[in-house]
Amino acid sequence: MIWLLALPVLVAGCAAAGWLLRRRGRLALRVFLGVNAGLVLAALALLVVAMSAGPAQAAATAAQGASASGGWAALIGAAISVAGSSIGAAIAVAYTGAAALAALSERPELFGRAMVIVGLAEGIAIYGLVVSVILIGKA
Structure with missing residues (x-):
């Protein structure tokens, strides 16, 4: 459901990226590099949070069943x-x-x-x- 709500934001972002590429090439490159760096940092933070999950979350996943x-x-x-x-x-x-x-x-x-x-x-x-x-x- 979250992806469906984020779809208009994604379309607007793609349109803005196309506009930036046509108007200002260097500025667009800097913006894209900044966005990519932000995404990498967010993915790294998510990885750290996922890897530092405690035993309570391990017990919750064990309760779901061994088949999964x-x-x-x-x-x-x-x-x-x-x-x-x-x-x-x-x-x-x-x-x-x-x-x-x-x-x-x-x-x-x-x-x-x-x-x-x-x-x-x-x-x-x-x-x-x-x-x-x-x-x-x-x-």
């Missing part, structure tokens, strides 16, 4: 596999797509071969999705 204690690692692994494979596929499609368009501009009859190569590059993301489904099934 081991599932978080599989879910994080699934998220990492999807994110990593998607980023890898994006990089691969960028390079192979550019090369395919360059080859097609000279020889249009290479369309089939070029699309197969781009499709193979997109298959990397599907492999990450399959791994994440397997990991979620084990959670």
Whole structure:
């Protein structure tokens, strides 16, 4: 619910960032660096608070059940596999797509071969999705 309430603030922030980039380049860079530094400090403070939780919070999480204690690692692994494979596929499609368009501009009859190569590059993301489904099934 908090994310839905924060969505207009996020949209306004993105609009302000675009306006700053168009109007004042150096000022926008300083603002972005300041915001990023603030976010890193907030994340660090949250990490310190989470790591310094006492035994009372450990007892509360133990009361939720033992089944929920081991599932978080599989879910994080699934998220990492999807994110990593998607980023890898994006990089691969960028390079192979550019090369395919360059080859097609000279020889249009290479369309089939070029699309197969781009499709193979997109298959990397599907492999990450399959791994994440397997990991979620084990959670």
